[in-house]
Amino acid sequence: MSTVRQATPQDKDAVIAMWRACDLVKPQNDPSLDFDLALRTATSTIFVLEDAEQLLGAVMAGFDGHRGWFYYLGVAPQFQSAGNGRLLVESAEHWLHTQGAPKTMLMVRDTNTKVIAFYEKLGYTLENTRVLGKRN
Template sequence: MLIRSFQPSDEPAVIALWQACDLIRPWNNPQLDIQRKLAVQPAMFLVAAADQRVMGTVMAGYEGHRGWINYLAVSPTERLQGIGRQLMQAAESALKAAGCPKINLQVRDGNDAALAFYERLGYGVDPVVSLGKRLLADDSHTADV
C-alpha cells in the first residue's frame, strides 16, 4: 500500500469509498469538493492505494493559522489495520512541513467510532463550539458541514 496524492483517475473509486463510508451528505457534492480541492493545495489530498485500488483518503489543508482535516475514510473491509493512522500521519507530516502549528477537525454528532480513533492518535476535544455559514449553496440544502 502506498500513500500518495490524489490523481484524477482516482475520482470514481474515491467517491465510491466515501459513499461506502457514509461520508456524503446531500449538501456536499463530492465531485465539486474534489474539484475545489484540486484548486487549493492539491498535494494535501491523499489516498491510500494498492495499484489503482483506493483503500482510504484524507483531505488536509492549511490556511495560515490552523490545519484542517476532512474526508478521512478507510474502506469498511480494510479497517483496524492501521491505514487510518498512516493517512493521518502523512497528513500531519504534510501540514507540519507547511509550517502548520495545530490541526483542527470536526466530527459529526454521533460518530463515536471516529472520536475513539482520533483519541487513540492523540487528539483531544477542544472547548469550542463549531459554527458554520454557507457561502455557496451547492444545492437546496444550506446548513451543515
C-alpha cells in the same frame, strides 16, 4: 504493499465511491465539487492510500494560514482496523506540518461520536470549542 500519494483527477471516482461506502457524503455536500476544489486549491490536497490493486482509503487536508485541518478521512470498510486510518492521518499531519501549520484540527459530526476513540488513540483531544458555519 500499500503506499500513500497525493491524489490526481483520475482518482476521483474511486475516492468518492470509498467516501460513500464510509457514509461520509452528506446531502448538503457535492463530493465531486469538493474533490475538484481540494485539488485545485494551492493550500489543500487529498492523499490516497492504495495497494497494487485498489484504493484503500483517503483523506483531504488543507492549511488556512493558522491551523491545518483534515476532512473526509475514510478507509474502505474491508480495509479498516489494519492501521490504514492511522497512516492516512499521519500523512495529513506531516504534510500540514511542512505547509507551516502549527496544529492539526478536525471536526466530528454529532452523529459519528464513536470515531472519537480512534482520534484519541492518535493523540487528539476534545476541545471546548463550538464550530459555527455559514454558506458563502
